[in-house]
Amino acid sequence: MVTGRHRGTKAVIDLGAIYHNVKEESEHLTSQQELFAVVKANAYGHGLIPVAQAASQAGAAGFCVALIDEGLALRQAGFTQPILILGVNSPLEAVLMAQNDLAAAVGDVAFFEQAAPFLKQAGLKLKIHLALDTGMGRIGFRTAEELTAALAAVNQLPEQFDFEGIFTHFATADTADQSYLKKQTVALEQMLAVVKKRPRYVHFANTAAAFWHPQYQGNIIRYGIGMYGLNPSGTELKEPRNLQPALELVSQLVAVKQIKAGDSVGYGQTYTAQNNEWVGTVPLGYADGWSRRMQGFSVLVDGKYCEIIGRVCMDQFMVRLPQRFELGTKVTLIGKNNGQVITAQKAAEHAGTIHYEILSALTERVERQYVWKNRENDV
Numbered sequence: 001m002v003t004g005r006h007r008g009t010k011a012v013i014d015l016g017a018i019y020h021n022v023k024e025e026s027e028h029l030t031s032q033q034e035l036f037a038v039v040k041a042n043a044y045g046h047g048l049i050p051v052a053q054a055a056s057q058a059g060a061a062g063f064c065v066a067l068i069d070e071g072l073a074l075r076q077a078g079f080t081q082p083i084l085i086l087g088v089n090s091p092l093e094a095v096l097m098a099q100n101d102l103a104a105a106v107g108d109v110a111f112f113e114q115a116a117p118f119l120k121q122a123g124l125k126l127k128i129h130l131a132l133d134t135g136m137g138r139i140g141f142r143t144a145e146e147l148t149a150a151l152a153a154v155n156q157l158p159e160q161f162d163f164e165g166i167f168t169h170f171a172t173a174d175t176a177d178q179s180y181l182k183k184q185t186v187a188l189e190q191m192l193a194v195v196k197k198r199p200r201y202v203h204f205a206n207t208a209a210a211f212w213h214p215q216y217q218g219n220i221i222r223y224g225i226g227m228y229g230l231n232p233s234g235t236e237l238k239e240p241r242n243l244q245p246a247l248e249l250v251s252q253l254v255a256v257k258q259i260k261a262g263d264s265v266g267y268g269q270t271y272t273a274q275n276n277e278w279v280g281t282v283p284l285g286y287a288d289g290w291s292r293r294m295q296g297f298s299v300l301v302d303g304k305y306c307e308i309i310g311r312v313c314m315d316q317f318m319v320r321l322p323q324r325f326e327l328g329t330k331v332t333l334i335g336k337n338n339g340q341v342i343t344a345q346k347a348a349e350h351a352g353t354i355h356y357e358i359l360s361a362l363t364e365r366v367e368r369q370y371v372w373k374n375r376e377n378d379v
């Protein structure tokens with residue numbers, strides 16, 4: 001995908017904020033715990049390699065990604081820390097993962113039998129983390145019996161597999177109601193009871209568990225959304241850290257005109273001016289990850305909230321302006337502008353989604369600009 005570097009639209013990523021958020025979380029770790037930075041999905045839209053560098057400088061001991069390719073990109077960039085692939089992978093990729101020292105999440109006993117011949121032939125050993133499905137319903141062993149069978153399979157193939165970790169993922173760690181979390185932890189205890197020799201890594205915590213459930217964490221914190229400065233709970237639970245949001249999304253007015261009462265704006269004629277109105281055009285659209293659901297949301301132009309009118313187009317959208325503005329006037333979609341602020345949470349609420357989706361949806365077309373605003377506060 002081609003990145004748009006000449007249209008005045010960019011995501012400004014403050015690596016100082018990433019650094020701060022990781023450092024701050026690290027201060028809450030016990031001496032047994034390590035923080036692994038979750039950098040899947042292009043580091044939630046912030047940019048894989050720069051974020052990994054900032055997290056690493058702040059003391060992240062390892063990384064979690066979803067795809068083998070994300071792990072390979074980290075290795076190619078020279079990162080030597082442990083990398084865990086959280087997603088399910090084909091046994092056909094076992095050698096590739098082992099060659100690149102990528103640890104694989106495994107949640108299906110057939111994986112061992114199918115991957116072993118390839119590893120044997122290559123003379124390689126693959127690090128594996130057994131995934132436990134304690135209630136997320138996504139990947140992993142669901143009963144103590146299934147886990148027992150998996151442990152037997154691993155133990156039979158000590159030359160091919162290094163049983164490095166075991167983990168689960170909580171579905172509701174970010175909500176006030178803890179009843180389902182409790183059920184998951186009961187299932188977890190039952191399964192862990194059959195693991196006679198604990199592996200090096202036993203881990204359960206995403207950001208939400210790190211913030212609100214110290215008793216259910218294990219020895220790796222898989223730190224994702226908190227590293228980007230956002231509260232995993234949205235607005236339900238108060239964040240216990242001084243998180244600094246790392247991303248601002250900014251653009252500019254590239255066209256400004258006055259339309260007459262009765263004129264309409266955008267595809268499908270969904271907006272018709274009631275009065276003579278000033279309208280500005282902003283060069284960012286749904287192909288950049290700024291969804292059509294953002295129609296009706298207000299962005300900041302010179303510190304003033306201006307509504308997105310008409311449908312969001314593929315590459316542009318239009319806003320109603322309170323007055324004529326100069327071409328090139330800064331438009332802020334997420335972030336601060338002249339004393340006002342728009343959070344990713346607000347954008348998510350408007351779109352009926354979560355801030356994770358708003359940020360990770362930003363495509364490669366959006367130029368990323370990296371700054372280190374807050375770093376001097378920490379070093």
Ligand SMILES: Cc1ncc(COP(=O)(O)O)c(C=O)c1O
Pocket residue numbers: 038086169205206207208222223224225226232
């Ligand atoms: C297995 C697993 N662990 C950790 C995380 C990080 O979660 P968060 O961004 O809420 O910290 C994710 C993210 O989806 C995940 O799938």
